[in-house]
Amino acid sequence: MTRLDSRTQAVANPVFVSAAQRFGIIERPELAFTPAVARETEHLYEKVKDFIPAIEWPVYAPYVHAINRLKKERNAVILAHNYQTPDIFHCVADIVGDSLQLARDASKVDAEIIIQCGVHFMAETSKLLSPEKTVLIPDGKAGCSLSESITGADVRLLKQRYPGVPVVTYVNTSADVKAETDICCTSSNVLAVVESFASDTVLCIPDEYLAMNVARQTNKKILTWKGHCEVHERFTAAELLAYKEANPGIEIIGHPECHPDVIAVCDFAGSTSGMINYVKDHRPSKVLLVTECSMASNIQAEIEGVEFVKPCNLCPHMKRITLPKILDSLLTMTEEVLVDPAIADRARLAVERMVNLKQ
Structure with missing residues (x-):
């Protein structure tokens, strides 16, 4: 692979230097199902042979091979949510898990670059927990119906309406929303988070059904928001x-x-x-x-x-992440995920409180 070094472009903009400028762009490799590619990906196909017909593997294998070589060259780690397709989950991901697992692991990885195979709020969360690392998402349009159901301004209005009530925000939200909350939660620790407050009333937003389900497990009064997962x-x-x-x-x-x-x-x-x-x-x-x-x-x-x-x-949003887009992300160092410094510290605190909460 040939590297096209574009770091010199950074001189034109001393304030912001893009990931492509910092790391350079790499030329697209030839993608062919050669005997060497077949041999080096054979063990991976064994994991997905029940879902990818043998006749189709020659289409997948060159991408898998190129991604696995390139992530080593880039010193990158691929984080994949449990909803990613088997070719991503089993063939190129280094770390897999739910939102809480990925959040915890993002703060521990040694690699310079994190490729987030999931939706945008997950990539933002990785950036919050590893601000010194370069975080890329293969498709920046991979959104989330829950995340898009509420804004930071909405949370500020809720806090005015319910002064003093602790705000627990589902991790499936933007950094703007996280910055207005006391602590984040995931579906695996929401009850523990709610129970961690002495208050007898807790705002649990934005997932209405998650809040309704946790309300059945606690004596606290749970206030919520009408956000829903479209899946x-x-x-x-x-x-x-x-x-x-x-x-x-x-x-x-x-x-x-x-x-x-x-x-x-x-x-x-x-x-x-x-x-x-x-x-x-x-x-x-x-x-x-x-x-x-x-x-x-x-x-x-x-x-x-x-x-x-x-x-x-x-989930149409999760399915926006594909092997070709992961390869393009590694080659071009896009799409880089950034969090506004004006909200990053407050949003990070809410996520860190969740990650550090003893179960």
């Missing part, structure tokens, strides 16, 4: 009951971003990591995961003897 809000209790009737003995594992009526018919509810651990620990003969459908494929590749029934609700 999880589509599931219904009637749909799941129909699956139960059609599949005797099936275990249904739900995500707390679903409506409480949906959670009520589930055998277990938890974060994406909690769902994965439940399946690994209990090994049900047949299971349905009430969440984004790529996760079932990712688990299925690791767990034998479990049949996954897959109602497929895709």
Whole structure:
């Protein structure tokens, strides 16, 4: 690979030097399914062969091979959320997990560059926790319906309406919103976060269903906001009951971003990591995961003897991240994620309080 050094361009703008200027741009390699590429990616195909037909692997393999070589050259680490497709999750990711896991790991990585395979708020969170690192997202338009449901101005109005009430903000929000909150939470630690306050009333925003579900587990009064995940809000209790009737003995594992009526018919509810651990620990003969459908494929590749029934609700935002975009991101050092210094310190504090909270 040939590097086109563009660091000298930084002289024109002494205030901001882009990642492309700092690290240089690398020419696009030839992408061909050569015998060497086939040989070096063979062990990775074994992980995804149930989801990618053999006839299609020659399309994927050159990207996988190029990405895995280039991330070493760039001293980059790839963080991938559990909702990424199997080719990303199993073939190029260095660290995988839910929002809390990725937030914690982002603060510990030694690499200079973080490639965030997830949605934009996750990349912002990585930048908050590792401000000295370069954080890239392969597609800056990978948004989130929850994140877009509320603004920092909305939170300020809520604080005026409920003075003195602690504000717990779901990590699925922008840095602007995090900067107005006392502490962040994820679906895996929301109850612990809520219970950490002495106050008998807590604002839990913006996910209405997450707040409603945690309200059933605490004696505190939970105030919320009408934000919803466009994937999880589509599931219904009637749909799941129909699956139960059609599949005797099936275990249904739900995500707390679903409506409480949906959670009520589930055998277990938890974060994406909690769902994965439940399946690994209990090994049900047949299971349905009430969440984004790529996760079932990712688990299925690791767990034998479990049949996954897959109602497929895709997240269009997560699916904006693809192997070609990851490669382009590494080559061109785009799209760089930056957080306004005016809000970064306050937003970082809210995230650090969450990460450091003892479970």
